[in-house]
Amino acid sequence: MEKMFTIDKPLELECKKTLYPPIYIAYETYGKLNTNKTNAILVCHALTGSACAYSDNTDKKGFWDTLIGPNKALDTNKYFIICSNVLGSCYGSSGPSSTNPKTNKPYALDFPFVTIKDMVEAQKLLIEHLGIEKLLCAIGGSMGGMQVLQWARNYPYMVKSVVAIATTYRHNAVQIAFNEVARQAVINDPEWNNGNYYSKSLPKYGLAVARMVGHITYLSKDSMQKKFGRNLVSDKVEFNFSVNFQVESYLRYKGEQFTQRFDANSFLYLTKAIDYFDLQQGYPTLEDAISCAKDVKFLIVSFSSDWLYPKEQSKRLVNALESIGANVSYRNINYEYGHDSFLLESAEQNFIIGNFLRFV
Amino acid sequence: MEKMFTIDKPLELECKKTLYPPIYIAYETYGKLNTNKTNAILVCHALTGSACAYSDNTDKKGFWDTLIGPNKALDTNKYFIICSNVLGSCYGSSGPSSTNPKTNKPYALDFPFVTIKDMVEAQKLLIEHLGIEKLLCAIGGSMGGMQVLQWARNYPYMVKSVVAIATTYRHNAVQIAFNEVARQAVINDPEWNNGNYYSKSLPKYGLAVARMVGHITYLSKDSMQKKFGRNLVSDKVEFNFSVNFQVESYLRYKGEQFTQRFDANSFLYLTKAIDYFDLQQGYPTLEDAISCAKDVKFLIVSFSSDWLYPKEQSKRLVNALESIGANVSYRNINYEYGHDSFLLESAEQNFIIGNFLRFV
Known part of the structure; x- marks a missing residue:
């Protein structure tokens, strides 16, 4: 409790x-x-x-x-x-x-x-x-x-x-780089509004992209390949910008899900704390x-x-x-x-x- | 010529x-x-x-x-x-x-x-x-x-x-994943406007983040560490969301620079062509x-x-x-x-x- x-x-x-x-x-x-x-x-x-x-x-x-x-x-x-x-x-x-x-x-x-x-x-x-x-x-x-x-x-x-x-x-530099790209995805979302979004719409698109960056680094290359490979979400290649590959579907889902449970400013503050450490x-x-x-x-x-x-x-x-x-x-x-x-x-x-x- | x-x-x-x-x-x-x-x-x-x-x-x-x-x-x-x-x-x-x-x-x-x-x-x-x-x-x-x-x-x-x-x-799945995160950064930028931005303001923030993702994958971990390490842009840690580490400065510069020379829709089409290949x-x-x-x-x-x-x-x-x-x-x-x-x-x-x- x-x-x-x-x-x-x-x-x-x-x-x-x-x-x-x-x-x-x-x-x-x-x-x-x-x-x-x-x-x-x-x-x-x-x-x-x-x-x-x-x-x-x-x-x-x-x-x-x-x-x-x-x-x-x-x-x-x-x-x-x-x-x-x-x-x-x-x-x-x-x-x-x-x-x-x-x-x-x-x-x-x-x-x-x-x-x-x-x-x-x-x-x-x-x-x-x-x-x-x-x-x-x-x-x-x-x-x-x-x-x-x-x-x-x-x-x-x-x-x-x-x-x-x-x-x-x-x-190291690479670890800071991944965090910085994720932060820029949030900060560049106009809904972030310099952090003042609490009574307005949330910077969910930026935060979703930030989380997608994270998820690539959380899985191993082999496990990602084993889990998704080049598998499609339908039975053939569709030529469009919606989801084609299963790995795209996974990342978008994880990104979207994250925006429902985490505060964008907390994400910025905590990734900074990690980089400063x-x-x-x-x-x-x-x-x-x-x-x-x-x-x-x-x-x-x-x-x-x-x-x-x-x-x-x-x-x-x-x-x-x-x-x-x-x-x-x-x-x-x-x-x-x-x-x-x-x-x-x-x-x-x-x-x-x-x-x-x-x-x- | x-x-x-x-x-x-x-x-x-x-x-x-x-x-x-x-x-x-x-x-x-x-x-x-x-x-x-x-x-x-x-x-x-x-x-x-x-x-x-x-x-x-x-x-x-x-x-x-x-x-x-x-x-x-x-x-x-x-x-x-x-x-x-x-x-x-x-x-x-x-x-x-x-x-x-x-x-x-x-x-x-x-x-x-x-x-x-x-x-x-x-x-x-x-x-x-x-x-x-x-x-x-x-x-x-x-x-x-x-x-x-x-x-x-x-x-x-x-x-x-x-x-x-x-x-x-x-x-493979990881290579598609990096491209997809970059694409989502563009697509999630409201200025992208479903691709109709040519007579309006460009989706430069999304495109900059997309390019930052790319740049992490273009350098080797060792060369990034050797080039930037944890070097700061000033003589001490500043607690803010502007640029603190040199690697952040590099990525932001590369991202911003790219938006001045490349078309966001071309970026989406060509990364898709690569993933479909x-x-x-x-x-x-x-x-x-x-x-x-x-x-x-x-x-x-x-x-x-x-x-x-x-x-x-x-x-x-x-x-x-x-x-x-x-x-x-x-x-x-x-x-x-x-x-x-x-x-x-x-x-x-x-x-x-x-x-x-x-x-x-």
Whole structure:
């Protein structure tokens, strides 16, 4: 069941602006916190995720139902699982679509820029509010992986372990490029209207194109080819600009579907947060930046077919963690579904993460 | 100097529609046709190219100045080089932005769909008009490579040799997906107005996003990272939606620049032609489809860093050509600039193509 945590003091953000209370953080918990409060696991979600990580015997669908539940890696019989919606999102936590208490209108672009570090600051306040001094683990994939790495860097004494999946310690030029094209699709939609669309028609065409760009990068080339190939939607080639190939139909459907569930401004803010994220920021080397986390236990997971966050980036991180003397395990799971694998894969990912947690 | 060839009879197209005369084909020639008319080379351009393949001592820039000229692979002292703008484009040949003789207005979406085969049909009429019975070679990269493969399949007796560079015998799902996202960016721009924008404002925002998608796929990941990395346009991170990273600046510039030189409808028609292209169409195997071309001499070239048209597709084609008993050479050039390499690389490409032509 979704709960709401309200931050009732101003939050100083990395962009040097202040977010004023009330600041809302939507969250869910599964399982029970033990009396010593030593069994808490924070789950951090990806770009378009929400606090709903687990269906928990309800009708809703959790984004990590594959990993969370009784006898799964994130065993709800053993652990107290917390998942909160990130700052800047549109699923209950404060973001650009939330009401600005100063104006009683949606913030839109008056919402200050938030970074991965700011998301972690809000999560830390939630963890403290729940009376937890140290997390057993912070775990996340993709943008969620960035958050858990930020936890290790900024609050190493509050995380016994960290599991970062299908992610990177910072975006390279290609990763920024894909996000920028997606953002330009939204920004170039006249309905976006400099972010002021909440009482008008939404910039759904731009947002749909943005999501289509994303979906190409989420699947592996092989799985896309296997799933769609050159298959047509009808029995012969039609010469027109409507849907001819099944892959076109898939992308358009995914794009259109996304516009019904996600806020365009949140999409812009969160992709920017991802691009700004640089674990090494302010330090000459990655090793220097994370040397403070040498007592945290790490599990880094990549997927063989993930070309959005290729394993080389994970390996670079693993090397840095090894060289600072941290206890780090690394697994590259041989799985064919590209970046999306972290949300899909079940058996091997469950086994690896479950095993890791048993010995934290 | 640009010349114009006018087709003065109706052209029956693969889409079963008819394109009525006058049909214009803009073309250029370089070098001299010998008396036996045996030294003619047809150059086929890529998606956004024109008939201008070579600068020819003029101020203009030819898209293949690296390959064409005295003592270069396409030696203008030895060969008679022909390059024509494809049907459906916007650089002089008939396309959606041309005047429809029936209405005296731009065709817009009344322009019939053209395929790679239709482009080749128009080129064949031009070649015949020039009095050439058999080309010494048909050469092209990317979409140009598709045209030369189509030449080999449909008119093998008219091409002594074929050089297909950085291309494929048909698009796979990922290649269609990138084109479809680009098309949706255009189509979703309200200024596109179902193709009727010629007397109004152009769908430049959609077209710019479309081109940005393309540019990501044209560069290699390594070259993009080496060129831009996480470099900023100013001395520190600015928190806003304008340009922060240099790679963003590059993409926006390329997108904006493209809108000033290319017609949005042509972009839609030509990307469709590319997606529809399937050398194997109507045959159970690729080998069956091209068995007619066993007497054509082939050179297939791929680039190591080209992830838009990866070498596996070229190798599949080479295997098919080998198994039908054709004389085929294959070279995978180790060059770092991704798909764009075929327009940039000079020394090795020149050497390989020059050598190939010497023994045709």
